[in-house]
Amino acid sequence: MKNKIRAGALISGGGTNLQAIIDACSKGTIDAEIVFTGSDNKDAAGLKRAEKAGIETFAVDYKSIINQYRKNPGELPLPHDFNIEEIKAKQTLIPEKAGNEKIEFFLKSRAGAEKALLDEILPYNIDLLILAGFMRTLTPYFIDKINTDKNHHKIMNIHPALLPAFPGTDGYGDTFRYGCKVGGCTVHFIDYGEDSGPIIGQRAFQIEDDDTMETIRKKGLELEWQLYPECIQKFAEKLIQQKNETIVKQ
Numbered sequence: 001m002k003n004k005i006r007a008g009a010l011i012s013g014g015g016t017n018l019q020a021i022i023d024a025c026s027k028g029t030i031d032a033e034i035v036f037t038g039s040d041n042k043d044a045a046g047l048k049r050a051e052k053a054g055i056e057t058f059a060v061d062y063k064s065i066i067n068q069y070r071k072n073p074g075e076l077p078l079p080h081d082f083n084i085e086e087i088k089a090k091q092t093l094i095p096e097k098a099g100n101e102k103i104e105f106f107l108k109s110r111a112g113a114e115k116a117l118l119d120e121i122l123p124y125n126i127d128l129l130i131l132a133g134f135m136r137t138l139t140p141y142f143i144d145k146i147n148t149d150k151n152h153h154k155i156m157n158i159h160p161a162l163l164p165a166f167p168g169t170d171g172y173g174d175t176f177r178y179g180c181k182v183g184g185c186t187v188h189f190i191d192y193g194e195d196s197g198p199i200i201g202q203r204a205f206q207i208e209d210d211d212t213m214e215t216i217r218k219k220g221l222e223l224e225w226q227l228y229p230e231c232i233q234k235f236a237e238k239l240i241q242q243k244n245e246t247i248v249k250q
């Protein structure tokens with residue numbers, strides 16, 4: 001019987017969350033195996049952590065794909081099944097008031113990069129995609145290719161704030177600047193919006209008067225390293241149970 005889920009990870013930076021997950025996998029505290037680690041940045045330090053653990057890695061150069069599209073939109077081949085009207089209708093990342101041109105540029109240029117990402121990811125046949133400090137938003141084009149069953153979320157993210165407060169790229173910074181007395185982190189599933197999908201778990205910490213941006217980030221990260229493996233394990237237990245029940249029924 002299957003007793004481990006297959007997970008892939010995407011990162012952009014140092015990968016301390018990835019490391020916590022790798023460690024939890026090797027200690028056996030989570031029933032998961034990380035089968036690849038990918039990045040939008042070939043120099044991401046987290047890729048080295050994965051390599052050290054014997055995990056296959058790849059990078060998709062988002063920056064140059066987006067620049068290529070900016071320079072010459074006609075030259076970037078869009079995926080054959082990319083339907084701009086369908087994706088525009090689903091997306092909530094960019095508000096309508098930004099204008100059609102901006103929305104289409106965003107969605108088309110990302111789809112070019114996402115196609116390259118999918119070419120790497122799909123052959124691995126994963127049960128879960130873990131975003132661990134992956135600093136790119138994903139369009140409905142990509143999300144639908146991973147979440148093939150509409151009722152079953154397969155993309156998980158960790159966010160450095162207590163959602164729904166402070167979505168976006170700088171959760172701890174926003175928490176600090178607002179003057180909050182409590183900060184925290186959230187693990188959630190990805191949907192078509194920005195940091196808006198169903199919440200799986202959260203952890204909070206007190207913010208004292210002498211806390212700084214750095215101490216807040218430190219307190220938050222330490223909680224992230226506990227919370228993310230726990231949420232992955234919650235997902236794994238449920239999926240393994242479902243799969244085993246299906247095998248027994250057959």
Ligand code: GRF
Pocket residue numbers: 011013014015016017018046132133134158159160185221224
């Ligand atoms: C974490 O704070 C995470 O919440 C956010 O990006 C940061 C990634 O840190 N999404 P690391 O690369 O895991 O060290």
